[in-house]
Amino acid sequence: AQSVTQLGSHVSVSEGALVLLRCNYSSSVPPYLFWYVQYPNQGLQLLLKYTTGATLVKGINGFEAEFKKSETSFHLTKPSAHMSDAAEYFCAVSAGSNYKLTFGKGTLLTVNP
């Protein structure tokens, strides 16, 4: 079985500040990890993913995440927040057959001017 925990259902930052969204996972097999973003009234869009190889993964819009096996974490960061980053962010893990994704409950990011 696999699970995802996102710490903090709501994170608020100032424009230009560091963005840090936390994700911890549980998996009995080597996981594949994903971050998706959802803008209001839209579907989900892939930000980045970790499969194998380099543990620091770069994605779209300046986001990156680091896979830390020892900490079972895959935290999402961005050095400088922009107003357009305001959205809900979901961490997900795929670790079984049939490529099913298990999602965390989401973190709503608010960016203040």
Add this chain to the structure above:
Amino acid sequence: NAGVTQTPKFQVLKTGQSMTLQCAQDMNHNSMYWYRQDPGMGLRLIYYSASEGTTDKGEVPNGYNVSRLNKREFSLRLESAAPSQTSVYFCASISGGNTDTQYFGPGTRLTVL
């Protein structure tokens, strides 16, 4: 190339009514999925189809049925809608492999009165 499309975008039902949510993808993907999204719950898998001709239950299948009509289309049916099925429903597809990206449709917002 439209990606994943869903119809309708919005629907209001009365308790006990039935309806079918339609999903189609034009990416020649093998696997398709239905999720529901509820506030504070993230996305939960209802049913999936690993390949044409197969369907399997996900985490929350009760009250739903699915049909993989062909490789492109995967429909979700509510036989007797209940207020607990008020949600936003997302369809997704994937080419194959845990490392692949799931592509999501824009969602159907369903309200059951």
